[in-house]
């Protein structure tokens with residue numbers, strides 16, 4: 823093998839700014855242990871199928887900036903989208919298997935749905951902490967409507 827790997831369609835996503843943590847998800851932690859909040863990661867499309875609670879991701883570590891390959895909970899990622907990847911560092915780690923754009927798009931759509939579902943399930947029944955900064959709260963998807971589907975007051979301030 824020599825030279826630069828051919829560009830490949832992959833799925834990229836961003837790490838949530840803050841994740842709920844601890845008992846009933848009442849604490850907040852920035853990003854994940856491995857990644858800074860907002861970091862861009864590349865998802866390894868290892869095999870199709872539903873129910874990916876974790877995906878293998880390639881990204882730059884929060885402390886060192888070095889490229890790492892690490893299993894990441896799907897719920898800690900958002901805005902999955904297809905991308906034609908040129909980076910040799912990523913392609914050499916990913917060994918992508920010739921997914922085309924449409925395949926990557928479908929996988930991105932599926933993962934986006936799963937991530938939202940897992941975020942809703944993980945602390946189901948527990949209200950978000952006051953001043954919550956989780957992905958749903960930052961994006962206005964939680965607050966007007968509670969996890970039980972009931973309207974709840976939005977606190978201002």
Ligand SMILES: [Zn+2]
Nearest residue numbers: 950954956959
């Ligand atoms: Zn929240």
